[in-house]
Amino acid sequence: MNAKWMALMGTGAVGLYCVTSLLTGGVQAQTKPVQQVTLWESHNGGPVADSMTYLVNWFNRTHPGIHVTIDVTKASTKALGALAAGNPPVLAEISHYDGSFLNAHALLSLNPYVMGKGGLSEGATYPSVWTNGEVGSQHYRIMADAKVSQLTYNIKLFKQAGIKSVPQTWTQLAADLAIIKRKFPTVVPLAYKDSSAHILPPFLANGGQLFLPGSNQHKTDFLSPAAYETFNYFRTLYAKHEMIFAHGANIRSDFGAGKIAVADGTSAGYEKILEAVHGRFPVGVFAYPKGSSGHTANLVQGLGFVMMIDHTKAQNAGAATFIKWWFSEGPQIYWGEHSGFPPETRSASVRIPSSYMATHPGTRVAISELASPYTIPRPVPTAYNEVQSVLDAYFYKAVTGQTSVKMALTQLQQQADAYLSGSAQL
Structure with missing residues (x-):
């Protein structure tokens, strides 16, 4: 250090501070603590996990004051236990079964952190993404990876069967499945999932409603023409051996082997289907067809970001910064091109x-x-989880002929309403 500068600065604490300030750029250059944000999410492999890791690393590089650490675990089932133990994650991805989190008052409303000026606003995301996890006017969960149900088909089989275009209605789909069954007796025309996310879309497309109008969401609407039409449609396909019930890996494996013509699944599963096919034949995909209402219908599924309670303001701010960044254009484009999920x-x-x-x-x-x-x-309500469970059970029983459609819908309505009204124990 130049002696003249030392003389001007003096010695002792004040002089040392001045020298340090000149060398480091002043008070602003003093190191600030990095805010540590834990993110619990459950993708432990494949393009989704790779994309998530890439994006988190991208965020950490461009936000030096915040560091997000991924912890691969089932936050939907473990985060409440972690909260009770005094060690919840700052940020988590949980499923749409978030009613239990709300009942436990475990979540912060995202409104003051993520919404509004400088953050997300209605219209930036798709409507079904924006309203997912919204209770009243408060957003407690917002989609991190949205997926919808869709149908994948073997293009080669369709061409050999003389089917020139994908079906636009459920009625047309049934006609195409009959052609496939007639021309390829050893091929399963349709493999379908007996879960609510795949049962409700055709029900809604046939004019069904999740809740009976005027019931304040305390009654369902399964004793309706739409429910009878939907249940009978799949019952007929099953009776004619034009569909089977199957799930996940089994559907992908048999489809890849050419044993299934049309596979029910989600947009997140399309890339997995391609892996199973491994280039043996061309693969196409089409949206769920239109119902008797004249339009199609679908449900958004997938994990959503939540901010859990019992963290510092700085940690909450860090988590909010990450969520807002996640929905910015660059990360969303990358996510849409690499994860298998749409933006x-x-x-x-x-x-x-x-x-x-x-x-x-x-x-x-x-x-x-x-x-x-x-x-x-x-x-969102916890009670609707139980409704979906009994819907799955009675749909399977009715379609496979274990009970009549009328009896299945009657018992489904009774049990579902008991859950929604609170008269049945959850």
Whole structure:
């Protein structure tokens, strides 16, 4: 150090501070603590996990004051226990079964942290993404990876069967399945999932409603023409051996082996289907067809970001910064091109190149489904979880002929209403 500068600065604490300030750039250069944000999410492999890791690393590089650490675990089932133990994650991805979190007052409303000026606003995301996890006017969960139900098909089989276009209605789908069954007796025309996320869309497309109007969400509407039409439709397919019930890995494996013509699944599963096929035949995808109402319908599924209670203001601010960044254009475009999930914002969707869309029809169809006014979020209340469980059970019984459609719907309505009204124990 120049002697003249030392003389001007003096010695002792004040002089040492001045020298240090000159060397480091002043008070602002003093190191601030990095806010540590734990993120619990359950993707432990494949393109989703790879994309999530890439994006978190991207965020950490561009936000030096915040560091997000991924912890791969089932937050939907473990986060409440962690809260009770005094060690909840700051940020978590949980499923739409978030009613138990709300009942435990475990979540912060995202409104003051993420919404409004400088953050997210209605119109930035697709409507079904925006309203997913909204209770009243408060957002407690917002979609991190939105997915919708869709149908994947063997293009080669369709061509050999003389089917020139994908079906636009459920009635047309039934006719196509009959053709496939007649021309390829050893092929399963349709493999379907007996879960509420796949039962409710055709029910809604046939004019059904989640709740009986005027019941204040205390009654369902399964004793309706739409429910009879939906249950009977699949019962007929099953009786004619034109469909089977199957799930996940089994559907993908048999479809990849050419044993299934049309596979029910989600937009998130399309890339997995391609892996199972391994280039043996061309694969296409189409949205759930229109019902008797004249329109299609779908439910948004998937994990959503939540901010849990019992953290510092700085940690909450760090988590909020990450969520807002996640929904910015660059991360959303990357997510839509690499994860297998569609972007959740309109601006990112239109920025994905047409060349990518042409080779990734699963993403293209998913975007069209998210943009549809007839795509809605799954219900939040804890009681509706039980409704969905009994719906799965009675749909399976009715379709497979274990009970009549009338009896199945009558008992379904009774049990579902008991859960919604609170007269049955959850």
